[in-house]
Amino acid sequence: MLEISNLVKAFGGVRATDDVTMSFAAGSLTAIIGPNGAGKSTFFNLLTGALKPDSGDIRLDGQSLVDLSIGQIVRRGIGRAFQVASIFPSLTVEETMLAAVSAHHGHSGRLGQRFPLPSTLTHTAHCIEMVGLTSKRATLSANLSHGDQKLLDIALALVLEPKVLLLDEPTAGMGPEERWRVIEKVRELWETTKITVVFIEHDMDIVFRIAPSIRVLSYGRVLAEGTPQQIRTNPAVIEAYLGTEHEAAA
Amino acid sequence: MMRPAFRDALLGLTGFLVLAALPLVFVSSALIDFVIRCAALGLFATSLNLLVGYGGMVSFGHGLFFGMGAYSFGIIMQRTGMPIPLAILLSLGVAALVALVVGAICVRLKEIYFAFVTLAFQMLVHSMIIAWVPVTGGDQGLRGGIPRPPFLGINLADQKQLYLFAAALLIIGLLAMRHIVSSPFGYTLRMIRDNPVRAGFLGIDVYRTRLTAFVLAGMFASLGGVIMSLFVSGAYPEFAFWTMSGEAVFIVMLGGTVAFLGPMVGTVLLLLLNDFVTRVAEHHGLVLGIVILIFALGLRKGLLDFVMDWIEARRTRRGAASLVPAPSPERIAT
Numbered sequence: 329m330l331e332i333s334n335l336v337k338a339f340g341g342v343r344a345t346d347d348v349t350m351s352f353a354a355g356s357l358t359a360i361i362g363p364n365g366a367g368k369s370t371f372f373n374l375l376t377g378a379l380k381p382d383s384g385d386i387r388l389d390g391q392s393l394v395d396l397s398i399g400q401i402v403r404r405g406i407g408r409a410f411q412v413a414s415i416f417p418s419l420t421v422e423e424t425m426l427a428a429v430s431a432h433h434g435h436s437g438r439l440g441q442r443f444p445l446p447s448t449l450t451h452t453a454h455c456i457e458m459v460g461l462t463s464k465r466a467t468l469s470a471n472l473s474h475g476d477q478k479l480l481d482i483a484l485a486l487v488l489e490p491k492v493l494l495l496d497e498p499t500a501g502m503g504p505e506e507r508w509r510v511i512e513k514v515r516e517l518w519e520t521t522k523i524t525v526v527f528i529e530h531d532m533d534i535v536f537r538i539a540p541s542i543r544v545l546s547y548g549r550v551l552a553e554g555t556p557q558q559i560r561t562n563p564a565v566i567e568a569y570l571g572t573e574h575e576a577a578a
Numbered sequence: 579m580m581r582p583a584f585r586d587a588l589l590g591l592t593g594f595l596v597l598a599a600l601p602l603v604f605v606s607s608a609l610i611d612f613v614i615r616c617a618a619l620g621l622f623a624t625s626l627n628l629l630v631g632y633g634g635m636v637s638f639g640h641g642l643f644f645g646m647g648a649y650s651f652g653i654i655m656q657r658t659g660m661p662i663p664l665a666i667l668l669s670l671g672v673a674a675l676v677a678l679v680v681g682a683i684c685v686r687l688k689e690i691y692f693a694f695v696t697l698a699f700q701m702l703v704h705s706m707i708i709a710w711v712p713v714t715g716g717d718q719g720l721r722g723g724i725p726r727p728p729f730l731g732i733n734l735a736d737q738k739q740l741y742l743f744a745a746a747l748l749i750i751g752l753l754a755m756r757h758i759v760s761s762p763f764g765y766t767l768r769m770i771r772d773n774p775v776r777a778g779f780l781g782i783d784v785y786r787t788r789l790t791a792f793v794l795a796g797m798f799a800s801l802g803g804v805i806m807s808l809f810v811s812g813a814y815p816e817f818a819f820w821t822m823s824g825e826a827v828f829i830v831m832l833g834g835t836v837a838f839l840g841p842m843v844g845t846v847l848l849l850l851l852n853d854f855v856t857r858v859a860e861h862h863g864l865v866l867g868i869v870i871l872i873f874a875l876g877l878r879k880g881l882l883d884f885v886m887d888w889i890e891a892r893r894t895r896r897g898a899a900s901l902v903p904a905p906s907p908e909r910i911a912t
Contacts, residue, residue, distance in 0.1 A: 399781060408779075416772040419765070427765040431780045436766040437787065439758060442583055443765045484780065 329354050330375075330406075330492050330524060335384035337374055344370040345381070346548035352492070354389075355522040357515070359529050359539035361559075363569055367548040368528045369411070372494050376408050377401040388492065407490030411497050413477035414484075417470035421461050421480055424469055425452045428487045451487070458521065459483040460513050475499075475506040479513060486517075495527035499534065507531060511538055536560065544569065582760065590753045597745040601738065610741045612853070614809045616845050617748035622802035623829040623841035624755055628795040630827075631835035632759055633788060634771030636689065639696030640826050642680070642703050643796040645818025646673045647803025652720040652813040653713065661729045666804050670797045676703075677796030678789070685788035697820060704818045719814035724807060734808060744805050751801050756838055758794060767791055832873055834880025843882040 330352040337345040344367045352358055362368050373379040375386060377398040386393045393401050402408075416424050426444040429452045430436050435445055444452070456462050459479040464472065469480060478498055485493060498514055499507040511534050518525045529535050535542060536556040544551040544565050551569075552562045559565055601610055622644050629635040650669040654660065660668075680699045684692055707714045715721055726734040734740045758764055766787050769777045774784050807813045816822065825848070833844020851869060855862040877884045 398779070402779065402781070410776075414773060414776040414779075416769050416776070418772055419768060423765060424769075427762070427769055428780050430762045431766065431769075431777075431782045434781075435762055436782050437790065438762040441762065442757075442760050443762045445762055484776070487780070 329389060330526075331385075331387045332375075333385045333387075335371075335374060335386065336382045337370055337379060338382055343548045345374060348384070348545075348548070348550055350543055350550060350553065352524050352526055354491070354524055356541060357518045357525045357539055358541045358543060359527055359535040360543050360545060361529060361532070361535055361569070362545035362551070365547075366545040368545055369496060370548075371545065372408070372496055372528065375494060376406055402488055402490075405489075405491035406494065407485035407488050407492070408494045409478065409481040409485050409496065409498065411500055413474070413481040415469045415477055415480050418468070420466055420468055421456065421472070422452065422465040424480065425456055425465075425483060425487065428484050429455070432487050432489075455483045455486045458486055458517055460516075473506065474502050475510045478502075478510055482514070482517070490523060492524040492526065495525065497528050497530065499529065499531060507534065514538075583757070586753060586756050586760075590749045593752075594745060594749045597749075598742060601741065607737065610737060611809075612849060614741055614744045614805065615849055616842075617744040618802045618805040618809060619825070619829065619849065620802070620842045620845040621748060621751045621805070622799050623826045623833070623845050624752060624838075625795045625798035625802065626826040627830050627835055627841045628755060628758065628767075628791055628798070630830055631840070632764065632771065633767050633791045634689075635685065635788065635792070636693050636827075637684075637696040637795075638693045638820070638823050638827070639680075639698070639700030640795070640799055641818055641820065641822030641824075642696075642700040643673050643677060643799035644803040644806070644822055644826075645703065645707065645813070645815075646676055646796075647800025648807035648813040648817045649707065649714060649720060649803075650800070651804045652724050652807045655724045655726075656720070656722070659725055659727060662726065662734065663729060666801070669804055670800055673796050673800030673803075674793050677793040681789045681792035681796070685792055686785060697823070700818065700820060700823060704815060704820075707815045707818055714813075714815075717815055720807075720812050723811045724813075726808070726811075740808060744809070747801060747805060751798055752839075752842070755794075755798060759838065763787070763790065828870060830880070831870065832880055834883030834886075836879075837882045837886050840880045840882040844880060847881065 332351065333349050335345050335348040336343065348371065360368055360371070370379065374381050377393065377396060381394060388404055388406065391404070393404060393406070396404065419427065426448050427436070429448040430438070430443075430445055433448065438445070456465055459482055461476060461479055461483065464476060469477065472480060482493070482495065482498070495514065499510050502510065514525065514527065515538050517523070540555065541553070542556060542559045543553045544559060546568045552559060552565050554562070597613060600613065622640070626637065626640045629637050629640070647669050650672040651665055654665045654668055655662070680696070684695050684699070687695055708717050710716070732739055732743060734743055766777070766782055769782065770784050770787055778784050803817060806817065829844035829848050830841050831844070832847050833842065834840030851866060852862070855865045859865050873880065879887070
């Protein structure tokens with residue numbers, strides 16, 4: 329269980345994260361939505377240790393993460409995929425994953441043996457399979473489609489066997505078809521692994537159809553939380569964000 | 579399928595046998611000299627490509643280690659007369675130590691700063707060589723010949739035996755570097771070249787990996803320097819001058835950075851050009867400059883990379899005409 333209590337982060341006079349309290353149950357799938365500048369990415373940066381909060385606490389399974397470094401937080405079990413897929417363009421999918429698994433095992437500096445290490449094969453194949461890239465494992469990462477690059481990024485996060493997976497706009501910059509393919513893969517991943525997944529998403533159709541639970545941020549504050557049905561009909565959310573179109577649809 | 583390590587060893591052995599047979603077929607002392615120079619410069623350029631092609635670190639000061647190898651070996655042999663293999667190992671050790679100090683400062687720096695600070699260190703060492711006359715002989719170089727006492731029945735004073743020895747060192751050096759780039763460390767280096775930030779997120783120690791690569795490259799460059807000092811029986815300040823580093827960068831550009839043997843092809847190309855052009859043209863620098871321009875602007879890659887890409891493209895075209903055309907991005911060493 330990931331618990332955030334009274335988290336505050338200000339940049340100058342702007343409180344990008346303003347007294348945020350929320351929790352994510354183990355094995356849950358949650359979407360975070362909110363208008364541009366609502367503080368979603370800042371929130372993720374605080375959770376991963378990329379930014380230090382001014383006050384408040386972040387606890388994973390009861391242990392505070394606030395004073396830990398990025399690396400320590402990763403090792404405690406918070407994995408992250410990036411808004412712009414952060415991959416290794418000149419390596420194939422399989423090489424990328426084999427090298428990442430070697431690093432995870434602490435063998436990235438080995439000079440004595442040939443790559444890949446036999447001990448890395450199983451976990452690598454498993455991670456590639458989880459994101460559905462098995463058929464593209466020999467493809468150069470630079471030649472993958474946008475969606476597949478994103479899935480590879482997610483696979484890289486999975487190498488570290490996280491308890492919580494944070495996905496910053498997993499479908500950003502994709503066409504409609506690819507969006508659905510990627511998000512379906514994410515849901516499948518969540519269903520099979522029961523990792524706690526939290527994702528930021530702009531596409532409301534995706535959010536309402538995929539996420540059992542939604543949190544809405546606005547001006548750094550938690551505006552609402554609940555099921556898709558509750559969010560759709562919440563007057564504050566409609567006013568701040570959704571507009572009349574979704575009101576009518578609801 | 580054959581295991582890659584075994585295949586490389588077999589190729590290495592074949593390469594050595596071909597080199598060993600060469601003087602039996604073509605009796606020419608010029609050929610022998612040419613191959614020895616290829617061995618020295620080839621190891622030097624291939625070691626630079628560990629940094630440039632695999633590590634994404636463009637060093638302008640790599641000649642420092644070539645000069646370091648030549649001078650340490652020469653000085654050790656002149657002053658102690660220890661067995662040659664021991665002196666070679668000691669020279670590599672000296673180069674490693676210097677690379678550790680220089681690298682500790684340089685590998686933290688971003689591209690352009692890395693390039694220029696390595697160059698600065700090289701000029702520092704070059705000035706030391708010029709100034710420290712009692713040890714290095716100053717701008718006259720290390721003269722009086724380097725003693726080459728026979729060891730294990732090998733007499734390097736004999737040009738034919740020196741030839742075999744240089745060929746053996748070349749093959750051993752290339753196999754060792756080939757092994758390095760094929761190890762988990764080699765792939766970690768490629769990850770850092772592609773995306774250091776993400777590599778850090780995966781728990782990779784970026785600084786340590788870069789520093790290790792820098793030290794290893796320095797050692798192999800110094801092995802090239804050792805061969806050169808054996809060949810000319812001396813050591814000269816030019817070995818540690820910036821033009822030496824420039825020559826290695828030139829070779830890597832000529833031959834290619836992707837294919838492992840690209841720098842070797844570049845070495846042969848440069849030496850052939852050099853020997854040929856100086857014989858027929860007065861302004862050989864001009865001709866060499868035009869050649870590099872043709873490679874940089876025309877092929878946009880080194881010769882071996884160009885050939886490999888061409889073969890690859892042909893195979894894809896034949897194999898799958900109906901499939902989605904595979905875009906060929908700017909490939910870097912794999």
